[in-house]
Amino acid sequence: MKTKHISREKYIETFCRDKRIRERQVLYVSAETHNRIRRVAHLFEQHHVTVASLIDTILIHHLETYGQIFEELNNEQVADFLGKV
Numbered sequence: 001m002k003t004k005h006i007s008r009e010k011y012i013e014t015f016c017r018d019k020r021i022r023e024r025q026v027l028y029v030s031a032e033t034h035n036r037i038r039r040v041a042h043l044f045e046q047h048h049v050t051v052a053s054l055i056d057t058i059l060i061h062h063l064e065t066y067g068q069i070f071e072e073l074n075n076e077q078v079a080d081f082l083g084k085v
Contacts, residue, residue, distance in 0.1 A: 017047075
């Protein structure tokens with residue numbers, strides 16, 4: 001997959017939000033991933049970024065970016081289930 005380059009300012013605008021997560025759910029990641037995200041969050045601590053807020057915004061961005069693919073896959077699975085492929 002080709003890496004998309006964005007400016008530092010665009011990254012901060014997109015991912016570094018002071019976000020209060022009121023209803024939390026547990027999400028497990030590998031220790032390596034957690035350490036990497038923790039280091040990234042630390043780089044943006046002046047923007048009040050926490051590991052949880054960074055993970056949340058990254059996941060939201062991913063779901064929005066690839067939402068059309070998920071919708072298509074869901075429609076295919078429903079059609080397969082109903083036998084209407």
